[in-house]
Amino acid sequence: MKKSRFTEVQVVQALQKHESGVTTGVIWREMGIAPATFYKKKAKCEGVDVSDLQKQKTLEEEHSRLKKMYADLAMDNQLLRDLFSKNTLGSATKRQIAVNHSWSVDLMSDSIMGTANSEPSMS
Numbered sequence: 001m002k003k004s005r006f007t008e009v010q011v012v013q014a015l016q017k018h019e020s021g022v023t024t025g026v027i028w029r030e031m032g033i034a035p036a037t038f039y040k041k042k043a044k045c046e047g048v049d050v051s052d053l054q055k056q057k058t059l060e061e062e063h064s065r066l067k068k069m070y071a072d073l074a075m076d077n078q079l080l081r082d083l084f085s086k087n088t089l090g091s092a093t094k095r096q097i098a099v100n101h102s103w104s105v106d107l108m109s110d111s112i113m114g115t116a117n118s119e120p121s122m123s
């Protein structure tokens with residue numbers, strides 16, 4: 001997707017100028033855009049405030065961070081499920097992995113209970 005020459009904050013500021021009484025012709029010339037572009041931006045950003053845009057940006061950043069965190073945890077979970085589902089590991093090895101991740105392991109059923117609240121220790 002093509003990147004805009006103007007940030008959303010700049011567009012909102014231009015629209016606020018228009019609402020305060022500056023003519024559209026002056027705004028077009030200042031920004032160096034066509035009238036159609038101005039009206040498209042106006043339809044998209046009308047009624048939006050700069051603080052709303054900043055809140056939206058912080059929420060999008062947090063959402064992105066949480067998605068990455070979830071993907072990492074899901075990958076770790078799948079890796080451990082694959083590791084524990086194979087019978088190639090002995091009970092002592094499974095117990096050591098669980099201790100490093102602060103999980104409790106039922107060795108009879110090879111099920112993992114608990115959560116990984118801390119980073120695994122490299123001891």
